[in-house]
Amino acid sequence: MQRRTFLKSTVAGAAVAGFPLPLRAQPKTIKIAAIHCATGPLAEPGQACRLAAQIAADHVNAAGGIKSMGGAKLDLLIGDTQTKADVARAEAERLINAGAQMLMGTFNSGDTAAIVPVAQQRRVPFLVDISAADPITANVARAVKEGQQKVQYVYRNFPTGTLFGQRAVQYFTEIFKEAGVSPKRVVLMHCNDLFGTNQSKGFQAAHKAANPSWEIVEVIPWPEPPSDLSTEVSRAKAAKPDIIAPITRPASALLLLPELRKQRVESMGIVGPGSPGLYEAGQLTVLKDDLEHVMTSIPWPNFKHPRAQKLAEEYLRRSGGKMLDTNSGYSYDGIHVIADVLERAKSTEPDALVDALKKTSYKDTLMVSSGPVMFNEIGDNPNASPAMVQILKQKPVAVWPKEHALAKFVFPRPKA
């Protein structure tokens, strides 16, 4: 009831105010494509992104749609990349054909990169909600700078691999200091796939640049998904670690953490530079105590934000028991950023959209960040930031930085 009267009053008010109607009729709906990897090995996060995007679109529409365009509603067109680059490209083309004015996606950096040329060719702005590989935006920025392309249509609202690494090193050092301990030997273990390798490189590079008092004494990659990690863990143990720093995927985390305990690998704590597999509800159900006190530096919803809790509840309901986290959070935010861009652009012309994108300063983000959502000259959001999340009493809680922390961290790990 409230919504209808709100809309009515808006239209009436607009008529009374003599709001100049443009010569072209305002679109009733604006089609936005949400393309994610809903099937294939990355199906789980892909489906989470998709659901969050749908919820976000519903919220935007419930709040009145794009008011500057006469309350136009967002019509979400759904695509599935099947975690394959050629399919990703075909889906992008298909949905642009079906009328999508902007694209969002895809979670997997390889597929995202395949859509970039489509966005550039068809002049359709593409907001990357989740993908960490730096070249995705950097390449486009460079092409524009060198004059090979006229306009940049690809923007990313997610931390890049470089940023992940920098923050992780920063958090490691700060937490050690705050806890009053000085661990020296960090053993980095990572899954040898696109994401894991990207993170590992970012972390090591940031470590080299920052040169803190702790060392990465050993790097142990494993093929993802692994069937057996016993030898890798034996190697980690032989390196006498103070800290185990894992970069995992859900499948490998299910193997790694019990193995660490079985082989009695002693350490001050398990602190990850940022990866999935260490905080999801499904993982907690299977791993239980093995995850207790594990920390990982990941993009995280800011649960101090008034709307975050409500969103978490709705997401829990609509997903059949899943938790609002990194992926769903960023996809949700992504749609809202798109809505904000549309609101300021007041049109769906590509150039107007790009212009509005460049001027973005979206403060209502639900994710932990060090400032409003904005895009720098490469097209990335420099304020996108991870937070250190720790599993306390079987729940993931943000524990660092202090301004986003909902609890005090527990470090070093209490002896079992």
Place this chain on the structure above:
Amino acid sequence: MVLLALPMVLSSYLVTVFVLIFFYAYLGQAWNIVGGYAGQLSAGHAAFVGVGAYTAAVLSLSAGLTPWIGMFVGGALSAMLGAVIGYLGFRFGLRGFYFVLLTVAVAEMCRIVTNNVEALGGAVGLYITFTGNPRHFQFQDTRAYYYVALGLMIAATVVAAAIERRRFGVYLSAIREDEGAAEAVGVPTLKYKMLAMIVSSFLTGVGGTFYAFYLFSLQPNTVFGIPLSVEIIIRPIVGGAGTLFGPIVGSFILSPLAELARFYFAASGNWAGVHLIVYGLLLVAVVLFFPQGAVPWFRRILARAH
């Protein structure tokens, strides 16, 4: 001729679908030479796609070499790999399933090595900047890709036709039907199997370059992976292995099928994956009802109609 005019009328999405149809038909035709005509089943052709793709990409990224030349370097390297595999396999008398496994093993080994070598990008892979500049083998307009892919498919078919017509082709079908008998009659089986393998892998390597500069990102798991090898061999097998138009017909059947299946089911929340079930069921149906492939089936129908 219709094909030449199509891009003018079709939407960009359908043009993209055709690009994929032609491209996979091209790869299938390249495979057909050794897998269909010579009867040597290779399930690791993705290795050649990968070698070609990575070669051209690395040369372009580090040395600025234009992919128009890079593709031939990539093709040559793929051909060399093909020669090695062929020699190892044929010289040691590997037939049937054993040869299949050898090709799969080599593809997997390439994948693992590439995943771990920094210089090739490791597991992160290589990202090619989109410039839309034809000198970089990229085009601002998707329709240009259409013509390139069409050209590739036609070129491969011409090569296959040339082989079919010549003594080369006759020897290959003799080898396919009964290798022992062919040898007994004096056909130099090793030489011709090797030739088929080299031609096939060269063409596939060139295709790899197209792949790299069409999709702009290369990851070892995708480009050397078994799923890609499966996509390559499915089309000629469904269309009719060892026939000239088999790979083309197969591609025209399967690619639209995959698109349709995805179109109808992709958006359905929890039922993501249904479209692949449909794809699988269709494969089973094709195998049960058209085991020789589509082209021979058409031929039989046409023959009966006369």
Place this chain on the structure above:
Amino acid sequence: MAEGARTGQVRVPAPQGLILDPVLVAQALVSGLLFGGVYSLMAIGLTLIFGVMRVVNFAHGDLMVWAMYLAWLGATRFGVDPYAGFVIAAALLFVAGFVIQRQLVDRIVDAPHEMQILLMLGIALVLENGALVAFGPEPQRVRTPLTQAAVWLGPVFIDVGRLVTFVVAVALTLALSLFLYRSDAGRQMRAVADNGYGARVIGADVRRISALAFAVGAACVGAAGALVAPLLPFQPSTGLQLSVTSFNIVIIGGMGSLLGAFVGGLLVSVAESLGAVFLNPSMKELVSFSLLVVILLVRPAGLFGGRTV
């Protein structure tokens, strides 16, 4: 023990001074040997189907993943321990295997080789995505008390869960051997495997025997899946990887040979384990593939395969 550690340097994965660490090598050997039991189990079902029917079962891994999901269902919904419930999984897959062979594979017995591969691929696709629709994409793992247990022999630890699986692998290999060499049905199967035409001549019902062989093979896969479920995380897409590994083992050990599957499994697992110690662990699969290539070139029949290629 930590000779490989150097301070003030960014490490890139590389072999290092740990080669000299005898404890690590010993541990790798033990772990590899025990995990070999898992690999052996996986391979036994495949080699049987292979050996008797010359069918390249590309759906092997996906069948096994379904068995794992069945075990998981049993454990989470019905509280059935997988170490007891594997019999049920085996029975279910026995039926499934029989149906698949009779209704599908049998029809294309005379078709070109490639068609057979396509058929199993189609089935694999259906199985994998059926699992995705039915169970969702998250990786699962079955936890049982056994999976947590470890026994220590000095500095080297023995994973009890794997030890149990190893013992079961031995038992299953023995049981199957008895079946193949002492029972009528088994003898008939071997006859068909050796010489299908000849077997028909002496009156064996080849169709029924083939179906039986496929079913028994599938039952083995079922048992393997259930027994391995507590040890491996699995998701619908795990099937492909399992298939590739199993093919490796079967070729190395010898197609159609049970002993070959068993020894092959051990060999591949130990090779990978040692590879993880001396090389970059993410390259450990390279070791097993290299082994495969060597076997293919030197002795394609495999270590224990006596039949002609």
